[in-house]
Structures are given as structure tokens and as C-alpha cells.
Amino acid sequence: MEDGAGRLIQDLRRRQLHSYGMNKKIFVGALALWTLAVPAVAASYHEAGATQTDMTSPTPAVTAIRAWETSALQADLSGAVAALQSVAADQFDDPGRVFRDCVIDRFHRANRNLPRTAPFDERVLGAYRAYWRTALTNPASRKQAEKKLIRGLNRQLNARETDINVLEGLLKARLAEVGIFSLQGKTGPIRELMIWRSQTERIYPVELPESNHSSRVFLLDNFASMGWTAYATCDRRVASGWATRDALYAVVPQYGDFTGEDFQVNF
Numbered sequence: 001m002e003d004g005a006g007r008l009i010q011d012l013r014r015r016q017l018h019s020y021g022m023n024k025k026i027f028v029g030a031l032a033l034w035t036l037a038v039p040a041v042a043a044s045y046h047e048a049g050a051t052q053t054d055m056t057s058p059t060p061a062v063t064a065i066r067a068w069e070t071s072a073l074q075a076d077l078s079g080a081v082a083a084l085q086s087v088a089a090d091q092f093d094d095p096g097r098v099f100r101d102c103v104i105d106r107f108h109r110a111n112r113n114l115p116r117t118a119p120f121d122e123r124v125l126g127a128y129r130a131y132w133r134t135a136l137t138n139p140a141s142r143k144q145a146e147k148k149l150i151r152g153l154n155r156q157l158n159a160r161e162t163d164i165n166v167l168e169g170l171l172k173a174r175l176a177e178v179g180i181f182s183l184q185g186k187t188g189p190i191r192e193l194m195i196w197r198s199q200t201e202r203i204y205p206v207e208l209p210e211s212n213h214s215s216r217v218f219l220l221d222n223f224a225s226m227g228w229t230a231y232a233t234c235d236r237r238v239a240s241g242w243a244t245r246d247a248l249y250a251v252v253p254q255y256g257d258f259t260g261e262d263f264q265v266n267f
Contacts, residue, residue, distance in 0.1 A: 199219070217250055
């Protein structure tokens, strides 16, 4: 089986070659790996398991899970909980039942308020998760949900800002003060929040048609939040990474084990 490091390098080379062919003047050394709507950021998704491999005759349970995932990635879960609940729990295999229970717990059962004594990052994440639940299950109320998120962030940050982009900048700085890394912005129509506690920088060589280049890569691990798509799909659809003009960011759990000796991949 291909190891995580090899997969990452092959991703780097494949995506860089693609971008190289489209426009050689941009993104040399730090090219966009994946496509999402976070400003100057892109991402990709790997499926974190499946309940059936036979694509010809999916069971009602498998169909329900696939329908949920599709709705989640379209950022519209209105009616999705009821549709999933319409399939009896005993129709799901063990992984499917775990998924069903997870999404019902997140989007149907009573919301849990965190105490004021909870750590800052947990309280902020709680505010985003409340926003995600409303924004995903009731798309028509997204503006109101974002206004509520703004009020919540102002309380947590002791600020009085009306621009959520400014607030998210303050949030990023506040988290960094306590050694927590984060990504904010907008992924599709939904405000984003990814939080991780471990970040390692490495340099990887990547061959391009005219010359060799080095890519600056940050390996990210120990996540508290992998973003709204992971939240909406109970981690079945998870970002693999993103890119800026300066560096590439890889989500380690999506690639495998990066520990051990340095490696080289030749093409």
C-alpha cells in the first residue's frame, strides 16, 4: 500500500503539473492542490469509509447515507435528518449505524451549551457548530445565523466588530497566542473553522517539465475541528489539505504516517 508521504508527493507533482500546463507563470513551487472557496485556499476530500462496495444494488441504508453526504456537500441538509430517520436503524450495518446515530445527534437532538468555564477554543468551536447546524439545515436563515455567530464571537473576544472577516482575524490571533493553529474564511456558502494543535514544516522536491522545484509543506495534525464538511458528514468527508501561493498544507490523518526517517520519491 502506498504510504502517506508518497501519496502527498504524487499529489504535489500531479497538481503542479496540471497548473503548470494551464499557466506556467503562477503557483510555481506552491500551487493550488485542491478547489474550495476559502480565499487563496483550496482543499480536497477523501472518503472516510463506506458501507457498501457493490454499486449496482445499494441497500436503502447505503442510499440514505449517500444522499446525506451529497446534501451535506451541497450545504443543504433541510429535510435530510427526516429522510435518514425514515430508514430503520436495523437496516444499517455497524459503521452505517454509527454514522446515522452521529448525524442525528448533531443535527436533531437538543443542542448542548458549553459552560463559560470551558476553554476558549471549545467555546468558539461551539459557536461555529451552532452556526453550522442552522446554516446547513435551514439555508434560508444563513444571514441570521451569521449575525448570531458575529454576536457570539464578539462576546468571546470582548470585541464590538460588525465585520466577520475582521472578527475571524482577531480569532486567529487569539488562538495563536495559546499555540493553536486555525483556518477561517468561507468554504462555499458556509463560514469555515478548522483548528489543529500540531504543525510541522518540511521541504519536498517536485519535478516540473522545465526544472525541479521545492515545495514548502506544512503537515497538520491533532485536529479539534476539520471544518464544516467534516462536521456535517461525521468525518466521512474530510479536507485533505489546501494551498496558498507560499506553501502547501497537508492534513496528516488523511495521508497516513509521516513519522520516521525522511524519504525521497523519484519520478
